[in-house]
Amino acid sequence: MSSARVSRHARIRMMAAVATVCALSAAPLAPSAVAADTPPYTETYRPQFHFTPEKNWMNDPNGLVYYKGEYHLFYQYNPNGNSWGDMSWGHAVSRDLVHWEELPLALSHDDEEMVFSGSAVVDWNNTTGFGTKKNPPMVAIYTSAYKNGGKQAQSLAYSTDRGRTWTRYQGNPVLDIGSNNFRDPKVQWYEPTKSWLMTVSLSTEHKVRFYSSKNLKDWTLQSEFGPAGATGGVWECPDLFPLAVDGDKKKIKWVLVVNINPGGIAGGSGSQYFVGDFDGKKFTADDKGTYTPPTGTVVQDFEGTNFSFWTTTGSAFGQGPATGAVDWQGAVTGFDGKGLANSFHGGDGATGTLSSPEFTVDSPYLNFKIGGGRHPYEAGTVLDTTPPEGTVLADFEGGTYGDWTATGDAFGTAPATGTLPDQGQVSGFLGDGLANTFLNGDASTGTLTSPEFTLDKKHINFLIGGGNHPADSDNPTAVELLVDGQVVRSSTGKDGEALNWASWDVGELAGKKAQIRIVDNNSGGWGHLNVDHIMLSDTKAPRVSQETSVNLIVDGEVVRSVTGADSESLDWASFDLRPYVGKKAQIQVVDMNSAGWGHLMADQFTTADKPAKSVVQRADWADYGKDYYAAVSWENAPGGKRYMIGWMNNWDYGQSIPTSPWRSAQSVPREMALRTVDGQIRLTSKPVGSLESLRQKRPATASGITVRNTSKPLIGRGVQGKALDIEATFSLKDADRFGLKVRTGAGGEETVIGYDTTTQELYVDRSRSGVGDFNSTFPGVQTAPLKAKNGKVKLRILVDWSSVEVFGGNGEAVITDQIFPDPSSTGVEVFADGGTATLDHLQAWQLKSIWR
Numbered sequence: 036m037s038s039a040r041v042s043r044h045a046r047i048r049m050m051a052a053v054a055t056v057c058a059l060s061a062a063p064l065a066p067s068a069v070a071a072d073t074p075p076y077t078e079t080y081r082p083q084f085h086f087t088p089e090k091n092w093m094n095d096p097n098g099l100v101y102y103k104g105e106y107h108l109f110y111q112y113n114p115n116g117n118s119w120g121d122m123s124w125g126h127a128v129s130r131d132l133v134h135w136e137e138l139p140l141a142l143s144h145d146d147e148e149m150v151f152s153g154s155a156v157v158d159w160n161n162t163t164g165f166g167t168k169k170n171p172p173m174v175a176i177y178t179s180a181y182k183n184g185g186k187q188a189q190s191l192a193y194s195t196d197r198g199r200t201w202t203r204y205q206g207n208p209v210l211d212i213g214s215n216n217f218r219d220p221k222v223q224w225y226e227p228t229k230s231w232l233m234t235v236s237l238s239t240e241h242k243v244r245f246y247s248s249k250n251l252k253d254w255t256l257q258s259e260f261g262p263a264g265a266t267g268g269v270w271e272c273p274d275l276f277p278l279a280v281d282g283d284k285k286k287i288k289w290v291l292v293v294n295i296n297p298g299g300i301a302g303g304s305g306s307q308y309f310v311g312d313f314d315g316k317k318f319t320a321d322d323k324g325t326y327t328p329p330t331g332t333v334v335q336d337f338e339g340t341n342f343s344f345w346t347t348t349g350s351a352f353g354q355g356p357a358t359g360a361v362d363w364q365g366a367v368t369g370f371d372g373k374g375l376a377n378s379f380h381g382g383d384g385a386t387g388t389l390s391s392p393e394f395t396v397d398s399p400y401l402n403f404k405i406g407g408g409r410h411p412y413e414a415g416t417v418l419d420t421t422p423p424e425g426t427v428l429a430d431f432e433g434g435t436y437g438d439w440t441a442t443g444d445a446f447g448t449a450p451a452t453g454t455l456p457d458q459g460q461v462s463g464f465l466g467d468g469l470a471n472t473f474l475n476g477d478a479s480t481g482t483l484t485s486p487e488f489t490l491d492k493k494h495i496n497f498l499i500g501g502g503n504h505p506a507d508s509d510n511p512t513a514v515e516l517l518v519d520g521q522v523v524r525s526s527t528g529k530d531g532e533a534l535n536w537a538s539w540d541v542g543e544l545a546g547k548k549a550q551i552r553i554v555d556n557n558s559g560g561w562g563h564l565n566v567d568h569i570m571l572s573d574t575k576a577p578r579v580s581q582e583t584s585v586n587l588i589v590d591g592e593v594v595r596s597v598t599g600a601d602s603e604s605l606d607w608a609s610f611d612l613r614p615y616v617g618k619k620a621q622i623q624v625v626d627m628n629s630a631g632w633g634h635l636m637a638d639q640f641t642t643a644d645k646p647a648k649s650v651v652q653r654a655d656w657a658d659y660g661k662d663y664y665a666a667v668s669w670e671n672a673p674g675g676k677r678y679m680i681g682w683m684n685n686w687d688y689g690q691s692i693p694t695s696p697w698r699s700a701q702s703v704p705r706e707m708a709l710r711t712v713d714g715q716i717r718l719t720s721k722p723v724g725s726l727e728s729l730r731q732k733r734p735a736t737a738s739g740i741t742v743r744n745t746s747k748p749l750i751g752r753g754v755q756g757k758a759l760d761i762e763a764t765f766s767l768k769d770a771d772r773f774g775l776k777v778r779t780g781a782g783g784e785e786t787v788i789g790y791d792t793t794t795q796e797l798y799v800d801r802s803r804s805g806v807g808d809f810n811s812t813f814p815g816v817q818t819a820p821l822k823a824k825n826g827k828v829k830l831r832i833l834v835d836w837s838s839v840e841v842f843g844g845n846g847e848a849v850i851t852d853q854i855f856p857d858p859s860s861t862g863v864e865v866f867a868d869g870g871t872a873t874l875d876h877l878q879a880w881q882l883k884s885i886w887r
Contacts, residue, residue, distance in 0.1 A: 044545070058264040064666040076886035080693065080837035080855055082700045083758045085683065086135045086728055088125055092117050094689070095219075095665035097124055098141075098155035098175050098678050101672050101861075106132050107198055108680070110701070116510075117698045119560040121147040122180065126198065131725040132704040134885045136256035141201055142175065142192055152272055153177030155198075155382070158233070158671060159224075162250045164887060165193035165204075173198050173726075174251055176233070178218040179208050185215045185527035189235065189287075191251060210235075210246065210254045219272045222251070223670055229317050237261075238269040243293060245274045245316065258317040260291065261604060264654040265307050266297020267409075268601040272665040275313065276677055278709040288709055289313040290718055291320070292667050292679075294659060296686050297409060298530075298600055299656075299816045303687035304664035306657040310709065310716050319851055321716070322515045326653060328402060328607055331643030335391065335622075337374040343387065349387020351378035351626045351634065356458040360581035360603070361851065367636060370404060378407070378583070378626035389435035391622040394836045395614045401587070401622070405597055406605035407631030408583035412596035413811040416580040418627060418820040422465065425572030428485060428551065430469040436483065443481020445563070460709075461565055462761035463534035463581065464498055464632035465691060469567035472501070472512070472555040479560035485551040485569075490518075493542045495551075495570040496576035498535065499527035502561030503691040503809065510557040512564040516541070529810055530561045530691055533630055536576035580627040583635040587612075588621045600651075601632045608811065609646035613793070647807040657718055658818035659853035660799065661685050662838070663702055672836055677707045678723060683838060683851060688810035693855055702851055703833060703840060712847045713822060721848035722833060730760055730880035737865070740874040744753055745759060747778060754863045754879045759834040761863075763877040767792055769827050773871030775877075777834050778804065780860030786852075787843050789866070790821070796822040797830075797843040797850060805856035819848035827875070835882075 072616045075089050087093070091113050098109035105128045112125030124142035127135045140152045140361040154177045158165065166172030174195040179190040188208035197468060210220075216238040225232040227245075233246040233254060241262035245256040253566060261270065274292040285758045299305020311320040337356035341683065353361070356374035360367040364379045376389055429439065431450035441448075451471035458473045470483055499514055501560045506513040506525035516524035524539040541549075555564050587610050612620075622663035626635045641647075657666055658681065666681035681702045684692065705720035711717075735753035749755070757778070765773060774789030787800035795816040801807065807814045823829070823842040831842040836858075841850045865874045 037623070042583040057431070057863060071683065076884070078695070079858060082698070082837055084133065084726070084840065084882050084885065085700040085703060085835055086699050087700045091115070091116070091698075092119055093121065093125060093697070093699045094151045094682050094684065094736070096667055097152050097177070097683060098703055099680070100155040100173065100669055101669055102157050102158060104132070105197065106669060106672070108135065109141055111153065112140070114143065116559045117695060122151055124177070125823070126151050128198075131728070132723045133725045133728060137245070137860055138199065141198065142177065147182060149176035149180040149182065151180045154221045154667070154670070155848060156222055156224065158251065161671050162231070163191070163193065163252065166195045170195055175201065176220045176222045176251065178220065186211070186213065187215055187217045188212075189220045194717070202264065206252060209252050210479035212768050213362040216240070216269070218705070221274045221667060223275075224381045226317060227320065232275075234273045234275040234291075234812040236270050236273050238271055241266040241270050243291065243318075244275045245268065245318065247316075250254055259495070260266065260318045260320070263320060264293070265305070265651045266735065267602060267651065268296045270295055271666055272669045275318065276668055277313070278677060278707065280709045281711055288716060289318060290709070291318050292666060293579070296664065298651060299660045299664070300651055300654070300659050302812055303661065303685040305652045306663055306666040306681060308718050309655065310718070321563050322756055323653070326648070328647040329643040329645040331398070331402065331640065331641040333641050333793035335640040336372055337638055338372050338374055339374070344392045345387050345389055347387055349385065351385040351387035352376060352382050352389045354381035365603045365871070367406070367603045369406060369604075370638040374813040375605070375636055376624055377465070377634070377636045379634040383631060384629045386627050386629060386874050388626070389550065389624040393621050394617050396612050396618050398644070399613050400643050400646045401610040401612055401640065402643050402647035403585065403608055403640040404605040404638040405585055405599055405636065406602055406606045407599035407635035408628055409599050410581055410583040410633070411598045411602045411812060412582045412584045412586055412593055412625070412627045413578065413580070414593070415578060415675050416582070417577045418580050418625070420579050422568060422570070423496060423572045423574035423576050425496070425570045425574070428488060428569045428571060430466060431470055431569050434468070439482060440451070440484045441783060443555075444476055445476045445479040445481035446470060446483045456633070458534040458831065460630045461500065461532045461534070462567065462628070462633070463500060463579070464567040469534070470553055471563070471565050473563040477560065478558045480555050480558060482555070485554040486552055490541050490544045490547050490571070492547050492571040493540065493573045494571070494575050495524070495539045495541055495569070496536055496572050498567040499526055499528055499537050499565065500532055501564035502557060503527050503530045504557045504562070506554070508695070509552050510559070510562070512557050512562060513554050514566055515552045515554060517552055518544060528561070530563055530688070533569055533581055533663040534565050535578050538575045538761045540575070580625065580818055583626050583628050583633060585635070585637055586603070586623045586625060588623055589615050589618050599632070599635055602611065603636075605636055605638055607647035607778050608649060655718065657681075658849045658851050660817050660849070662853045663851040665711050668707065678704045679707050679720065680704045681851070682852065687812045689811040692853065693806050693809060694810060700838065708846070710845060710847065717847050720849055721841070721842060721846045722831070729882040729885065732861050732885065734880045737874060737877040740865055741871060742867040742874070743770075743871040744868060746864045748879075749780075749863045749865060754880050755861045756879075757836050757858065757861055758884070759833070759863070760880045760882055761830070761832040761834065762879065763830045763832070764875045765790065765828045765830075766873040766875050767823055767828065768872050769870035770867040773872030775832065775865055775869040776864040777832065777839065777864075778854060778856040778860045779864055783862040784856045785864075786839055786854050786856070788830065788832055788839065791818075793821065794818070795822050797841065797848045799841055799850045799852050800840060801852050801854050804854035805860065807855065817852060819843065819850050821848035838886060
């Protein structure tokens, strides 16, 4: 089960530490608002060839097993809502891994436990005694997440009717080590020892354990693996399987997949893997050697007694470099020499900046070490925290709500004074009080309504945090403006506890009587709201920075930014300076966060000809996109194939994506292989072959198109659509970047799928892919290393109504990203920047829907 599960409130605390809060104006209804009479599977963003449940929340794929002609896909499912909660196992089956039939709920949560992630096997020899050899049972091995105390242990359920009905084993749990972070068992039959093998995660310890059993009931610890590779978040949903290298069945290697959140290659959730050997008891990863960063010229190493010509604001960085950890800080590692910049002076609550002198950019890269909090820079934010002038309607000071009227139990009898019991740390409010509806946890609901007032200024500004449930959703967490009893403006949180400014333009309503109503009608995950300092003003309040980041500033704008990984260990990062050579620039180390992990460390700023790579960049990833997580594979698939599927979402924003009445999709199932790429054994993937059955008979084609510093639409060649399967081959000329733009159209929308010849990287840019303002980490660019072959780059691109999956080369570079474009954006264009490239050949098939 994915990281939503340490316990609901623990998950909330973790998300609160990393999510950025903002607000949506609901003047027009959000695209997620679906007319009640919209037929299922035709909604605006409904995937047409990816599995989604008809309604409600879904996350990790579970219990992947093949039996009697059916591929079973179980999955983490909330039967009671469209956000995480009440975790149970949903169920679907397929005969081709493409067309899916959703079946009734398989394993339901109950009063004692939620049913977290796990696996399923066919017990062919009836080792459990749950069935017979003639009718072997299907056995699910899942994590029991106990509601009382939060303990996680491994349990069994079984079915003797092809997975249609299930019985929990009376002897549960079968493996209990007394841990609250022990989950996601992947079980398989290990033929050499005639026993069952369990691969299971000690999530917060960054370890995977291997257990053995003869009957699925009695388990013996064999070994453990880790920490290794990327460890910036919890380790979850492990998988272990053998594959032939380059198709040679005499050369078998084992692959250990370890999903991590946060700390993935693209930020947030990700699926890393290790290649190595398994002897029946122990997994040994291949030795990748030690890392030596590029040499260069050190411009600041913080080895002096003061910051020299660098200047500070605020108190966070102290009077000079630190020599390691400062008071009340955990052990700090990974810095070079004796000194570093450390903003923990005064604890997480202190803020400030550390800025270099201005310099002229004359090197290709700036490498440096960074550690501390994971709070990314958000474009458009300001460092000045002073609120604009105006008339305060409510500041929730003085211990009362004054003449505001409360209903329900969410607001209590008085404002909160900060963070409430079991809540993630609340920050960003002003003074000593705020309205906070977490009074009795997410389950409490209610409203808080102001007296009537006159709209006599241009804007209403207020601070807001908490859950993302817009006013037009079934169970909102929203601040609403009422005029004549009607909601005319509204804003919601962004699944983060930190408050930040939201603003309504009310100039057109001047002179009207109005009321403010704070509504918490949600009792699920993030079912609460934080609100403070509601005011009328002629000035729009700008959103305030809450970052912990190192920024490169050119011409007064932040052009490069890196944040920490919620770790006291520093690691390498790099800025590509090449676009700014000859320009004046400045380095700024910024700590504007006063919540958990609200500090930053930096060291060893070095100009160099090549970029330094972090541990995360040096790790191996099954997918380099934002939206591929909890990836696991099917057991005993026909023909010895190894098919893998992942949750096509990211915990950074997963509960905020604008879809209804369902939320989340699974990726296309992929056939996995091990191939030698540039001398290294890599895990590669390609879409399952049966996906081609959805192709319309005649593809649109384009050949021999050369473009130079431009973008050329292919609509005249019939290349367009919302659900496409594209195969394209390009020849490198002298362009810096080239590729395709898909889902182009309305208001300049485009999703750019390109190749950067200067960095030898495949990339997907979804900065202008449609709706993306629900979380600041959603827009952006994802990259994957990919070398051209014989001067050519080959791409396979799957475009669905709300996603792209890009397979570069022979599947060694894969990027999976959600997108939320307007339905009218159906164009495809070929482009080249910084020179010329040629589209040798393209075929684009319209794909039929699996739902009709």
